Amino acid sequence: MLETFPSAAAVGEACAHAVAACLKDALRTRGRAGLVATGGRSPGPVYDRLKDADLDWARVVVTLSDERCVDMSSEESNARQVRERLLTGRAAKAHLLPLWPKPDPAALAALTPFDAVMLGMGEDGHVASLIPGDPGLSQALATPDLLADVPEGLGKPPVPRVSLTLSALLNSRAIFLLVAGEAKRQVIDRAKAGDDLPVARLLNQAQVAVRVFWSPSH
Template identity: 45%
Template sequence: MIMAPPKIEAFASREALFDATASVLVAALNDAVAKRGHAGFAATGGTTPAPVYDRLATLTLPWDKVTVTLTDERFVPPSDASSNEGLVRRHLLVGAAAKAAFAPLYFDGADPEEAALKAQDGVAAALPFGVVLLGVGGDGHFASLFPGNPALEAGLDPKTARSVIAVPPGSPAPDLPRISLTFQALIQASLIVLLVTGQAKKALLEAPVDPGLPIAAILNQDRAPVRILWAE
């Protein structure tokens, strides 16, 4: 069955967007726990999702049955201000939510390729995901799968056996080495939620989406349903 392209669900304010996103995430995770006894959550980084994680951490969920991982990570330690793991630990894995298991993508002392290989076991424990939260870049990237990057083809390969890959720095992005889940891993999900703000990204995602953009792979696949939640 081919799914219709997802419609953009617009909210009147960012606060309303963050409230709605947290509600969608907790419902998907509770549903996964009810069906499978556990739930995996692939969390995105950046500044936009922090208020969502603040809300999600306060909601009722059997956190001890949840494994949290990341859609991608900058190759920096969790103590670095730009670390996605650090963000998730500060905003989500607090209070009752600290009972969740966490599967990191960064490992101290490993190079990016070693870290990507080492991360696969933890990610496998979270699969299939109850829900994946993704952001979208102005260039159409998702996770750390960037247009023009040497790792893009491997990251988008629907037949790859890899769930995690190393992404080298590139021009114009990314500026640092990164670790990213692959497209193939991310679509092993009951739901993919795109959290989007601003008119430019809304215009990028309004159908028809440029098939040359990495995000088109997410929007055009028929494995996992996609919801686009947006506010200005």
Template identity: 40%
Template sequence: MNFNEYPDREFLFLSLANKIASELADFLRREGKATLCVPGGTTPGPIFDTLSGVDIDWANVTVFLNDERWVPESDARSNTRLLRQRLLVGKAAAATLVPLYAEAPTPEEGVARLAEGIEPHLPISVLLLGMGTDMHTASLFPGADRLEEGLSDKAPLLLPMRADGAGEPRITLTARPLKKALSSHLLITGQDKRDALERAEKLPPIEAPIRAFLPDLSVHWAE
């Protein structure tokens, strides 16, 4: 784990956005395409704001989420809605969004079709993860109904996931494709998240799912 501490959140958000943009540009130069996988929630919003104005070849960048709540984009809790409002605007509007939600009553009914959309864009070029104070990442929650399967090296690409702390049913990328990302970053802010990360280092992944990713992560933190 490579731990990066910043003097304040504004500097963190700007620096990490520039780092991600630089890595995407490198992949575009070398391979002609790149994949960016990002979390939902409000914390990465400022990073999305900066990235949306960066002058790279967005037309050859594919974007998808780490996970999604099983709600339509019209719902205020939709992560896809946040992406459309804050990342896929400006220059980044040219990027291709691969969905993690389909119009079906349950994630179980939509997961196979969604996985077919994700698979051609693997491995992930640049991965940005978030983490909760419960040490979950993506929708790999402690105590979730299919967490053990989601952490397995033989897991499918996507899994439906339900957990007490999750609210709605979720769909999530599993540890297998996330751990194969070519460049991986974790964004956390506040002392409570730093304390949670330190706890996670001493626990097994089944209790602290972020632990499964720590060996290869660049962690970015500010108070």
């Protein structure tokens, strides 16, 4: 489950190759592909390589695992990072479905099951914006709805957010979890041992395969 790499660059190469393979398979078998991208530092090296993948990007729709409720021009916007780092080069032809403002639920549902889901993880064990301490976390982990609202005061920065629910994340064909540093590796170990963390809900289920890419540093 945990795949170890010497550097963030090596993670980027391996994960980009794996995600591209999922998208290629979807394009070949279904004629379209859906990718869930994510924010934070970890996916950057993946995007740097994935953007040049030899795909029919015009038939790929990219959405996000979660989003801060800020304008897309804000430096805090995950969509901005995806636009600037992934949706360039060959990947500029892909379509972006932002989570803020909230999309039409039917448009988001049409992407499911997602062909590939990319996620990071915090040292508190959160994935997407399924954050410990959120009074709505239990609902977000249990609801069949695709989206959950997250109040301000949680995460960094502590702004309101919208997140894919656990049900939405698991409505996918493959999940790729990007983890860096010894502290986060210990969180993975705790989650696999049974600690009640959001990431444990991903790791300790049999519905969809989860590959964890770990490197000692970003």
